[in-house]
Amino acid sequence: MSLVRLKIKGISYSQTQNGAYALILNEVDGERKLPIVIGAFEAQSIAIALEKEIRPPRPLTHDLFKNFADRFDIVVKQVIIHKLVDGVFYSSLICERDKIEEIIDARTSDAIALALRFQAPIFTYKNILDKAGIYLKADPNKDENEEDDSILIEDIINEELELVDSEDYNSHSLEELNNLLGEAVANEDYETAAKIRDEISKR
Numbered sequence: 681m682s683l684v685r686l687k688i689k690g691i692s693y694s695q696t697q698n699g700a701y702a703l704i705l706n707e708v709d710g711e712r713k714l715p716i717v718i719g720a721f722e723a724q725s726i727a728i729a730l731e732k733e734i735r736p737p738r739p740l741t742h743d744l745f746k747n748f749a750d751r752f753d754i755v756v757k758q759v760i761i762h763k764l765v766d767g768v769f770y771s772s773l774i775c776e777r778d779k780i781e782e783i784i785d786a787r788t789s790d791a792i793a794l795a796l797r798f799q800a801p802i803f804t805y806k807n808i809l810d811k812a813g814i815y816l817k818a819d820p821n822k823d824e825n826e827e828d829d830s831i832l833i834e835d836i837i838n839e840e841l842e843l844v845d846s847e848d849y850n851s852h853s854l855e856e857l858n859n860l861l862g863e864a865v866a867n868e869d870y871e872t873a874a875k876i877r878d879e880i881s882k883r
Contacts, residue, residue: 681805681806681807682805682806683760683803683804683805683806684707684708684709684710684803684804684805684806684809685707685708685709685801685802685803686705686706686707686708686714686761686802686803686804687705687706687708687802688703688704688705688706688726688730688792688796688802689704689705689706689713690704691703691704691718691723691726691727692704693723700717700719701717701718701719701720701722701723702715702716702717702718703715703716703717703718703722703723703726703789703792704716705792705802705804707809707813711815712809712813712814712815713813713814713815714761714804714808714809714812714813714814715812715814716769716788716789718788718789719789722787722789722790722793723789724740725740725741725742725793726789726792726793726796728740729742729793729796729797730796742790742793742794742797743797745794745797746794746797746798749775749798752777753777753778754775754776754777755775755776755777755798756773756774756775756794756795756798756800757774757775757776757781757798757800758774758795758800758801758802758803759771759772759773759774759786759791759792759794759795759800759801759802759803760772760774760803760804760805761788761791761802761803761804761805761808762804762805762808763808764808764811764812766867768867769788769808769812770785770788771785771786771787771788771791771792772784772785772786772791773785773786773791773794849875849876849879850879852879854880854883857876857879857880857883858880860872860876861873861876861877861880864876
């Protein structure tokens with residue numbers, strides 16, 4: 681399967697879903713965008729890495745990883761978004777130390793936050809872009825319309841989080857809640873997991 685290189689177009693904040701952001705990746709040699717819903721912490725970390733003038737007083741988690749890797753001569757060479765299952769993107773960090781290459785599993789938001797810090801390229805497979813890539817503009821030849829982009833991104837975020845927000849956990853038994861919690865953690869949907877955990881704690 682052929683790899684497609686991506687670049688970061690920007691981060692969009694949802695006006696209706698509190699704390700939800702969409703990271704927009706753009707194929708380098710094309711018009712398609714790959715939107716990925718991420719959490720507030722990851723969005724902040726990516727935004728800080730994009731705005732090089734901003735330096736937090738103490739290292740964020742991804743900065744700590746970068747400092748740790750530098751100290752032990754570990755280099756992140758590239759990031760590959762290699763799988764898409766039920767709306768969840770899976771990624772790998774391709775790392776190298778002493779000319780030995782290792783592949784490390786990572787959440788896509790974490791992988792991209794690290795790719796920025798290592799100035800590593802980001803790739804995905806063509807079949808993933810064919811499945812999840814979108815055109816934010818109806819006519820690629822027209823000038824970019826940020827307002828239209830924002831509306832479409834809002835729809836994407838709402839669609840991704842619709843099931844989470846519409847779920848009423850009051851009607852579930854403790855056993856069902858524990859099963860749902862396990863599924864949410866397995867799918868790396870930590871926001872849903874936190875809501876289910878809160879409901880279990882109330883009981």
